Amino acid sequence: MQRREFLKISALLTGGLAISGTIFEELLAMSDEDLKAKFGVYPTYCEICFWQCAGWTHVNKDGVIQKITGNDKDPHCNGRLCPRGTGGIGSYFDKDRLKTPLIRVNERGQQKFREASWEEAFDLIEKKMKDISVKYGPESIALFHHGSGGKYFTNLVKAFGSDNIAKPSFAQCMGPREVAFANTFGTGLSSPEPLDIRDSKCLVLIGSHLGENMHNAQVQEMSDAIDKGATIITVDPRFSTAASKSKHWLPIKPATDIALLLSWINVIINNEWYDKQFVETNCDGFEQLKQHVQAFTPEWAYGITTIKPEVIVKTAKEMHDASPSVIIHPGRHTTWYGDDTQRLRAVAILNAILGNWGQRGGFYIPEKAEVPHFHLPEFPKPKWTWKDTTGGKYNLVDLGLSNAIVDASIPTKDSDKTKQVKGWFVVGTNLINTLPNTKRTLEAIQHLDLLVAVDTMPMEITGWADVVLPECTYLERFDSLRVSQNREANISLRMPAVKPMYNTKPAWWMARELGLRLGLKAYFPFKTQEEELDWELKEIGSSLKEMKKEGVKIVSKPEHELYIPKGSKFEFNTDSGKIQLYSAAIEAEGFSPLPVYTAHPEPEEGFYRLNYGRAPMHTFSRTANNPNLTDLMDENLLWVNPKIAKIWDLKENQLVKLKNQDGVVSTFAIKVRITERIRHDSVYMVHGFGHADARLTQAFGRGVSDTEMITNVMLDPIMGGTGMRGNFVTFVTDVNA
Amino acid sequence: MRYAMAIDTLKCVGCSDCVVACQTENNVPIGYCRDWVVEVTEGTYPQLALENRSERCCHCENAACVRCCPTGASHKEEGGIVVVTHEKCIGCAACIQSCPYDARYTHPDGYVDKCTFCLHRVNEGLKPACVSVCPTKCMYFGDLDNPESEISKVLKNRKWKLLIPEAGTDPKLYFLV
Known part of the structure; x- marks a missing residue:
């Protein structure tokens, strides 16, 4: 097709009348590459999981997102997205998305909200943050986050004066490693x-x-x-x-x-x-x-x-x-x-x-790219952090523990009144299905003066919030550059392929608007994220324009060596410069310097260890409502060994509820999958199902939430992680009981 | 030219990426699919074997669906790719009945739909969407008549099986075992 013809058609399709003469001239002046970006494919990196594969969002001739494919240059995916990345379009089309800011109108837990303007939502948050700061200190504002939006709220919360910041990906996941x-x-x-x-x-x-x-x-x-x-x-x-x-x-x-x-x-x-x-x-x-x-x-x-x-x-x-x-x-x-x-x-x-x-x-x-950030003023030094509430534990840990912040939100007769968490920002993580012991999470929430939830979906946590801020999906927004280590240093750009649907906004914008209201303008020097991206990219010899075309750029230094010569001495970042087979640091904290085996409790008769894991088409609980991905798997199943099924007279696909060692019965029922693939002493389910928020119309009541059944939390004394595999369940065959 | 596809069951993890990629590539409505994944477990704990197979239309040499189609909507394109011309299809579903692989479905718009080996992509020199997306690179597509093609080589060097060979349809979907 001739370029001029293409332009004409494009102009018609995007609503010919709406395109003014000047914009049309601007289009004509664009390079072919820019046109491709304008009417075809847009670089992004995936937000459906933490792997953040880079790809292209394809927009069809009607201006509608058609598909997402991988970027060939990206070492995270080598041009091949996984089912969740391919099905990422479902996060955009999901009809249950959060559509406008919400303010709670009733008691927490009754889940009654009214639609609000961004002004109203920010007014309320600003007021409550200031109230908490006056009454308890700025440290009493905490942040839980996962995903791209977390960075901007980290900046906000730190600038406000708190370092009570945690990612469940640490103490509920990678921390021990x-x-x-x-x-x-x-x-x-x-x-x-x-x-x-x-x-x-x-x-x-x-x-x-x-x-x-x-x-x-x-x-x-x-x-x-x-x-x-x-x-x-x-x-x-x-x-x-x-x-x-x-x-x-x-x-x-x-x-x-x-x-x-x-x-x-x-x-x-x-x-x-x-x-x-x-x-x-x-x-x-x-x-x-x-x-x-x-x-x-x-x-x-x-x-x-x-x-x-x-x-x-x-x-x-x-x-x-x-x-x-x-x-x-x-x-x-x-x-x-x-x-x-x-x-x-x-x-x-x-x-x-x-x-x-x-x-x-x-x-x-x-190797990891070195991308400079614009110089911000020093953050105020908080008077205390979550660490000061744990009684001198976890000295080997430098990242926040979500569970410790939950604990610091529940006042007890012994707890230090000067070190209480009173406000939560929860950005992109559904704490209800993420932190073990749901009951305790809810107890902490009831003690808060402010809970702000930022999400694209009406996840359970948003139902407990005072203010819900609807984020647009990753396909509708810019975000910070992806800068991750790999064999070769590389960077990746995410840009919007379409305008945000509904009254949704990027987290970058939300954090900045709140920052301006709180007098923290110096920490938010850029007016738009594009300016910030362009500034960073120019610092490393690229530009936003270039990255819009490329999506991924390899910025490896020639001197980087992937391997070290066999037999050579390598300088490790330890006190002696050598690998610590024997850990004096762990010993100094009062733990065994060499690993030891300790026996763990075993299930009582009639109970089975609850194991949980992942399915390739879902990411935790966050995709459980995605229409494309629920089409592949719309509930979790309970894997039961045939011998155990026989003892209990369980039939394939029979619905059962579960009861755990602490007497907690699952809210919903789960279908039995009788399979030889599981041992007789355990049962297994995919994590992330059993959603309890009725606004998630696809996911509501489908399967059981493993998180709900995990009430025995085995704390790692060294780093505070929440061990979750010491829970035992039995079958409740009368699901109406 | 004879197009065929081979799936390496030793590498397939059954993730269903092929299914989503097909749906988004070909506007297959949610709730329907042109390809799907089958998981077969054999044995008893702990002596077990598991096979994952990404299945779809086998683009049979001897295609029952083409022979039984009353309007000629089901037909073969160059290279043996079996395609349904939607405009010609009256939705009688005779082809659905005749297919031993259950590879066809009735689209909500009334016509019968199925895998086309992404003919529109193949015509542009691309591989089918499922092959291009597969994270385990377990799928091979190409021309059986070209001994230098990747698929000819892999079928020459590996053991493979066909689904329901006794149906006599001469399928073009191979499973490497």
Whole structure:
């Protein structure tokens, strides 16, 4: 098609009358690239999960979003989005979206709201924030966040004078891993994890169900590794998809992983299957480790894990044979049993002695773009933070604990009246289905003077808010650049493909408007996010114009080395510059400097351990109403072993409610899926279903919320994570009871 | 030219990305699909095997649906791709009855719809949407008559199976095992 013709048609389709002469001339003056951006594809990166794959939003000739595809240059996705990214359009078209600001008109929990203007909503928030600040201090405002919008509210809350800021992705997810690796290798792993899976010869997955969790590039690389004949070893009480791709599936008894890890370390050390030169050059504490693991023989582990000694030895040998191209996958959601930092320490140690750091097929050395931020004034120093309310615990943690902020919101007779959280901003995270022990979360909410929820959907948390601020979806807004580590440093742009639907706004704008009202203008120097993006991009030799065309830019420095020469000394960010097999820092906090196994409670008769996980087409509870994704899966099922189903006379698809060890009965019922893929001592469900807010018309009442059943929270004493796999459930077959 | 598709069941994780990508590419209404994923578990705990298969129209050489179509709406395009011309389709569903793979459905607008191997993309030199999106790269598409094509090579080097070969339809959807 000739360009002029294209323009004419485009002008007609976008409502010819609405396009004035000057705009039309402006269109004619645009380059072909800009036109493509104007009437075709727009760069974005996905907001449906934390992996943030870069892609293109395609707008059809009617100006309507048609599809989203991956950006070929993006190392997070290599041009291939996962089902959630492809189905991300459903977040835009979802008819249940939040459409305008809401203000609560009744008591909390009765979920009565009136529609409000942005002015009214901001007026109310401003007033309440000031009231709280006068009465309790600015520190009493807390922020929980997940996703892109969180950054702007972090800026707001810090500028206001509080550092009570937490992401559930830490204490409910990655925290133990990050603390364990920081106290072994001197650095957490961050995201995407620097795992060289594509060239790995042996990939060990411990409860990590790649393929069911669609951590995109990792799933792709697992597939590459399968193609290249890699050995996969999966440790999982459930026959996961990954287990089905594995040479060795170790159907471990739940909650015994540390015993297996210790015996693997025992076998690898005693058979001299570890990387001697690497250990000598780069590790501290090997002799203590060797001595420590002597008791943990495969025979010892067999009695605990139910994994046969010869299987433990054989799989350890596989790791050795593949080393250094071997990865003991550190996982991501690691808050299981409360001794999670110790378990992840064992994982870190096992990786370390196999000498895979900085090696092809092991851990690569990641690179991250250095993008300067506009210089802001110093944030006021808060008088206290959540840490001051925990009685001197968690000194190895430098990120906020959501659960500690919840605790600090519930006054007790002993709690310090000068350190109370009274206001919450909850941005892009549905705390009701995210934090274990829903009852406690709700109790905390009832003590608040202000709860502001920012979301695109009427998630449960918005039902408890005083003010609900409707965010437009990622397809309708700019956001900060995506700057994540990878094999090569890269940046990615998100720009709107269409105008925001309804009366919705980007979080960037909301935070700034509130900042201006609170006299914090200096912390919000840019009038639009485009200005800010352009300023940042120009600092690194690019521009908004360029990124609109490219979407992703690789900004790797030539001196960056992905691997370190085998046998060389590497400077780790620890006190001694070496890997800490023996952690003096953990010892100084009063915990075992080397990982130990502790037995965990087991289910009583008639009860089954509640395990939960992910489905490839959903992200936690946030996609449970997405029309495209619910078309693939619209409820979770309860996996039950056939033997157990027989005992209980359960039939396939029969609806049951669940009752846990504390007597909590699920609000909704769940269909039974009778399958050999689950052990007799546990049941399994996909996390994120059983939504209780009727405004989520697709998701309401479908399946059971695992979070609701998790009332026994096993706190990790080292880092405060909430271990969630120590809950046991039984079946309530009379669902109307 | 004979177009065919192969799915590597050793790599497929059953994520259903192929299904969503097809829906958004081809305006398949929510609630319907041109492709779908089948999961088959065999054995008893812990001796288990699991197979995931992304299934769709097999674009059979001997296509029952084409033979039984009273209006000629179901027909073959170049390369053996079986397509329904929506305008010619009267929605009688004889083809749906005849298909051993249950690969067709009646679109809410009244015509019968099914996988086209994304003919509109193939004509532009692109791969079908499902093949392009698959995160595990478990899907192969190409010309069986070209011995140098990726699909010819993979079928030569790997074991494969067909679905319901006894139906005698000579399907063009291969599953690598």
